[in-house]
Amino acid sequence: MTPAQAVMELERGYLLQNYARYPMVIKRGKGCWLYDLNNRRYLDLISGIGVNSLGHAHPRIMRVMKEQISLLIHSSNLYYHEYQGPLAKKLCETSGLQRVFFCNSGTEAVECALKMAHGHGRKRSPEKYEIVALENSFHGRTVGALSITGQPKYRSEFEPLMPGVKFVNPGDPAAFEAAVSERTAAIFVETIQGEGGIYPMSAEWLRKARELADRYDALLVFDEIQCGIGRPGTHFAYQLHQPAILPDVVTMAKPIACGLPLGAVVSNERAAASIAPGMHGSTFGGGALACRVALEFYDILDELLPQMKRVSEYFFAGLRSLQSKHSIIREVRGFGLMIGVEIEFPCRHFVAQGMNDGLLFNVTHDNVVRMLPPYIITEKEVDRALKGLDKIFKNGKPA
Numbered sequence: 001m002t003p004a005q006a007v008m009e010l011e012r013g014y015l016l017q018n019y020a021r022y023p024m025v026i027k028r029g030k031g032c033w034l035y036d037l038n039n040r041r042y043l044d045l046i047s048g049i050g051v052n053s054l055g056h057a058h059p060r061i062m063r064v065m066k067e068q069i070s071l072l073i074h075s076s077n078l079y080y081h082e083y084q085g086p087l088a089k090k091l092c093e094t095s096g097l098q099r100v101f102f103c104n105s106g107t108e109a110v111e112c113a114l115k116m117a118h119g120h121g122r123k124r125s126p127e128k129y130e131i132v133a134l135e136n137s138f139h140g141r142t143v144g145a146l147s148i149t150g151q152p153k154y155r156s157e158f159e160p161l162m163p164g165v166k167f168v169n170p171g172d173p174a175a176f177e178a179a180v181s182e183r184t185a186a187i188f189v190e191t192i193q194g195e196g197g198i199y200p201m202s203a204e205w206l207r208k209a210r211e212l213a214d215r216y217d218a219l220l221v222f223d224e225i226q227c228g229i230g231r232p233g234t235h236f237a238y239q240l241h242q243p244a245i246l247p248d249v250v251t252m253a254k255p256i257a258c259g260l261p262l263g264a265v266v267s268n269e270r271a272a273a274s275i276a277p278g279m280h281g282s283t284f285g286g287g288a289l290a291c292r293v294a295l296e297f298y299d300i301l302d303e304l305l306p307q308m309k310r311v312s313e314y315f316f317a318g319l320r321s322l323q324s325k326h327s328i329i330r331e332v333r334g335f336g337l338m339i340g341v342e343i344e345f346p347c348r349h350f351v352a353q354g355m356n357d358g359l360l361f362n363v364t365h366d367n368v369v370r371m372l373p374p375y376i377i378t379e380k381e382v383d384r385a386l387k388g389l390d391k392i393f394k395n396g397k398p399a
Helices: 003-014 059-069 084-095 106-122 143-147 152-158 173-179 203-215 288-325 349-356 379-395
Strands: 026-030 033-036 041-044 099-103 130-134 165-168 184-190 219-223 249-252 263-267 329-335 338-343 362-364 368-371
Touching (some): 041 379, 084 099, 084 263, 106 130, 106 184, 106 219, 349 362, 349 379
Parallel strands (some): 130 165
Antiparallel strands (some): 033 041, 249 263, 329 338, 338 368, 362 368
16 A cells, blocks of 8 residues: 555545545645655645645745744634734725624635624614525535525535525526515625636626615625635725725635635624624634734735736636637636636546646536636746646547
């Protein structure tokens, strides 16, 4: 038995078998590259599903982590520490909102936003508890977040879920308008649907959501867990449209602490008023180590954004060139370093082909090659990615 086989066999014996893992054991990472137990390297185009925003072993992040670990990792929210306030200030300044709650993950952020929505509605009427969400959406796997996830494959085994949720097709504006009423507490929207296949919401659609939320005194919640904090080329995806369509609440998590668990809910004062002392909390949320790393991430992000925009344009140009070459490519979608390549047939087999060629990405929605590369990626790595993808697309369907 090889060392890799031993690792996999041990997990199969003791772990809950809820993941369909790929047969590879990662040993270490450096920059945009990951290395397995045999020291074979792979270009990381998925970055831990959008989490390792600055790649692996970034020198500034490593320095801050080592220093902070020797000082304070966790103190709970019974006390203050030096880093929550500055990070909250940064999030408010870049989002255009006013209040922050720290948690540990995206689905926890969604749960907090749901409580804000229900609290907001309850203050107005016992009947104001409905949530309007979108078909094809993904908001997380806890019961509340799953309740507003518009994909039956994730929901069906766990129903009944939270009542009062209406799903609408984002391509049907009349149905959307009909779904929102005086009973609506909140409208939840992924500004760019990630797991659903990298589908951006149009500025027109987002403005309609804002108008309906205002008309019926509902909260407008933007889920930017996958598409936010720099990935679209702006701090948040709603800032791609000018003037920006400001939500009442935005949820975030994945890239902000460069691999450490950290999520956040940022809201305006109106939404924040629904959470009084004692109504919500988190033992681990907003710890000193995660917040200090996130502050360093933000400083680096401000320096990186121009490079990210340049490399994004280069990557998309290369992918559209491949689209003109390979008829199997239906569409290239996304913004910044959030990229989806839709294929005309189910293409999960592309993942294994990519691994064999030293490329790591995944396939979502059965036929969309999803890439969420680290923010530090350069044209050199993009050229390597395009070369490998060209070979994969040429192979087409499995025999």
